[in-house]
Amino acid sequence: MREYSLRSKAQTFLSTCSLCYCVREVVSVYDGEGIAIGLSIAQIQPKMVWFILGFVAISLIAVYAYNRFIYTYWWRQGVPYISPSVPFGNFWNVITQRECFAEGYRAIYDRCTGPWVGFFLLHKPVLMVKDPELIRTILMTNFANFHDRGMYVNEKNDPLSAHLFSLSGQKWRKLRAQLTSTFSSGKLKRMTPIMVSCTEELSLHLQECEDVVELKEILASFSTDVIASCAFGIQCNSLRDPNAEFRKWGRKMFEPGPENTFRSILCFLYPSIASFLRVRSMVSGVTEFFQSVVRETIEYRETKDISRPDFMQLLIQLKNHGELQDDEPDKQTILSTDKTSLTENEVTAQAFVFFFAGFETSSTTINFCLYELAMNQHIQARLRKEISLVLDQHDGKISYEAVQSMEYLDRVVAETLRKYPPLGWLNRECTGSFSLPGTPCVLEKGTGIVISLLGMHRDPLYYPDPDKFDPERFTEENKKSRPHCTYMPFGEGPRICIGASSFK
Ligand code: HEM
CATH class of the missing domain: 1.10.630.10 (Cytochrome P450)
Structure with a gap:
């Protein structure tokens, strides 16, 4: 059996860090079965101990100061923000998998009382935008300043990306x-x-x-x-x-x-x-x-x-x-x-x-839709009636035209996508500096922007009694009564989901 006479983790650390400088003697002891290396703390020069302790202390202070500096980003920008904690920012629950990303963003949306709020994804400062008018500016009217998502692409080593x-x-x-x-x-x-x-x-x-x-x-x-x-x-x-x-x-x-x-x-x-x-x-x-x-x-x-x-x-x-x-x-x-x-x-x-x-995305949507139909039998009955009626008019066959004419089905799917948006958020990267309206804050190039779809779709301000499954929210009249950009399961603007047309 090999026996190492290093007694504590501190000794192990000291021995590896300072091997060249302060080991006065390394004693090899033969214990009959193997070699043991003996090294005691007493064998390390006191000067070196102070040097190492000083180095560790300065490193810790530097890391702390760096974190403090990073985490004051939104304060320095004059943007209201949610206090982060070292080192995960505002994403402890997501990192530890207690929440998925969509839920993490929704929690931030719910805590935000103004039109936008700054937060930190680990060390990355990100702005969550809640105000529909500003969302419209970012996704549509000022698209030129927000055309990217800032995602990983490596054509050479990861062609699929x-x-x-x-x-x-x-x-x-x-x-x-x-x-x-x-x-x-x-x-x-x-x-x-x-x-x-x-x-x-x-x-x-x-x-x-x-x-x-x-x-x-x-x-x-x-x-x-x-x-x-x-x-x-x-x-x-x-x-x-x-x-x-x-x-x-x-x-x-x-x-x-x-x-x-x-x-x-x-x-x-x-x-x-x-x-x-x-x-x-x-x-x-x-x-x-x-x-x-x-x-x-x-x-x-x-x-x-x-x-x-x-x-x-x-x-x-x-x-x-x-x-x-x-x-x-x-x-x-x-x-x-x-x-x-x-x-x-x-x-x-x-x-x-x-x-x-x-x-x-498609499979999740059908799943939740069937779940809600099972929980709301009266909606199911009405939908079955519409489907039977339309199919009767199309020789009992499902076709593109037949599906297009199922209005109630459209409302049921829309309400499913409201309550359960399969992609719970949209993200953009600021591709050119941009002034936040009515404030002196200028968003720098590279700043991340997040829009919480789950947060907006469950916001009682736009959808009273948001947990209720109610396809009537999507009658033409009700749709018109809501501000633009408060329902976006497929995103919005030139970067809208390319497959969105297959669901309309
Ligand atoms: C229920 C079904 C679906 C939902 C809810 C959905 C949702 C979304 C959302 C929210 C985005 C981001 C849009 C934005 O950032 O503004 C997106 C992008 C995209 N989706 Fe879908 N999607 C669905 C089905 C599909 C299908 C069937 C396809 C392809 C066959 C597809 C292909 C894409 C692609 C390629 C993009 C990136 C578009 C771009 O950046 O130009 N999606 N989708």
């Missing part, structure tokens, strides 16, 4: 222009049969199930099947096969746990450190999976000259021609005239973000 959601500046602008028309109503209409065939599968599956079903898993599999067919043209049948590859990776990407939390905090708050450390924004294996799926799909379609009415086909067109060979030119594509073709990695990143951004 270079997708529409995280790209900034000119790159985002060009890509958004190219991709916007892939979500035009005409193209969505042509994809409807693909979605309908997935719903038929769902219906068959439910008939085969027992009385009690794990709906969350079933809906996650259903959404996976829909997005995999629409985005990749792949029938993965995860409803029947819970271990289907797409479902497996979808599960891994959204698995709550310290690894995913740490990764998102690093990529979201310290993108340059994440980039330097070559951290990947997704769990390992995801990049390789999506790269191989896209490569094989492109190869298969190009060698066999196969065309399908799905996103992958449109992305292939953008890869080969830099624009869509379009039968229905889209007004919104005037954002940019750059028609550079997409590389295969760019195609992969976009196909990935359609999957990543589309599958969990």
Whole structure:
């Protein structure tokens, strides 16, 4: 047995720090089985002890002073703020996973009594904006000063990170222009049969199930099947096969746990450190999976000259021609005239973000909607009546037009998205300095901005009795009575969710 005669942690620390300077003698003792190194505190010169203690004390004071300085940022700016604590700022509950990000932001929203409030995400000063008029300025009228999200992108080491959601500046602008028309109503209409065939599968599956079903898993599999067919043209049948590859990776990407939390905090708050450390924004294996799926799909379609009415086909067109060979030119594509073709990695990143951004959001929405319908039987009865009536008028078939004419369904979905916005907040980065209206404060370039959707959607000021599920809040008349930018489940302005049109 090896025996180390260092008696305390202090001694261990001292011995490692000061080995070169103050060890007078190192005694090797043979105890019969191994070597033990003996070093006693008495063997360290007193001068060195004072030096080390002084060094530690100065370091602690420096760290404290640095934290104090950082944490007085909003005070120095003259902006009201929520007192942070060292070293997690105002995000202790999120870091320790007692709250998710959306709940953490909502707590700040609820504590804020004015139009905006400063807070700290660890050490990063962020401004939460509550005032609908200022929100409108940031998201729409002054978009030029807030066009980015300040997210992690590393095209070289993490090609999947270079997708529409995280790209900034000119790159985002060009890509958004190219991709916007892939979500035009005409193209969505042509994809409807693909979605309908997935719903038929769902219906068959439910008939085969027992009385009690794990709906969350079933809906996650259903959404996976829909997005995999629409985005990749792949029938993965995860409803029947819970271990289907797409479902497996979808599960891994959204698995709550310290690894995913740490990764998102690093990529979201310290993108340059994440980039330097070559951290990947997704769990390992995801990049390789999506790269191989896209490569094989492109190869298969190009060698066999196969065309399908799905996103992958449109992305292939953008890869080969830099624009869509379009039968229905889209007004919104005037954002940019750059028609550079997409590389295969760019195609992969976009196909990935359609999957990543589309599958969990849709599945969560259906989940909460069904939950509320179960809890509110009178709403369910009214909705069933409308659906039956409309289907009767369309030969009993679900079609794009049939769904478009279901007004009450629209209200029920809108109320679900109000109460449970799948993305609970919006964020922007100040891309040019900006004066906060009516104050001497100038927001510096790089300042983070957060808008709490969960906070706004549950604010009794805009939605009296906010926990009540009430689709009547979305009649045309009631919608008009609320200020603009108080209902934004898909975001707002030029960076609004690109998939929003598929829900209207
Ligand atoms: C219930 C369903 C969905 C919800 C609630 C939702 C919500 C959102 C929100 C809040 C944003 C941020 C907007 C902003 O910052 O102003 C966003 C962005 C985005 N969403 Fe969705 N989304 C949904 C479905 C989808 C689907 C089905 C797709 C694709 C197939 C998609 C693709 C995207 C993309 C690519 C962006 C980034 C847009 C950009 O920065 O230009 N989303 N979504």
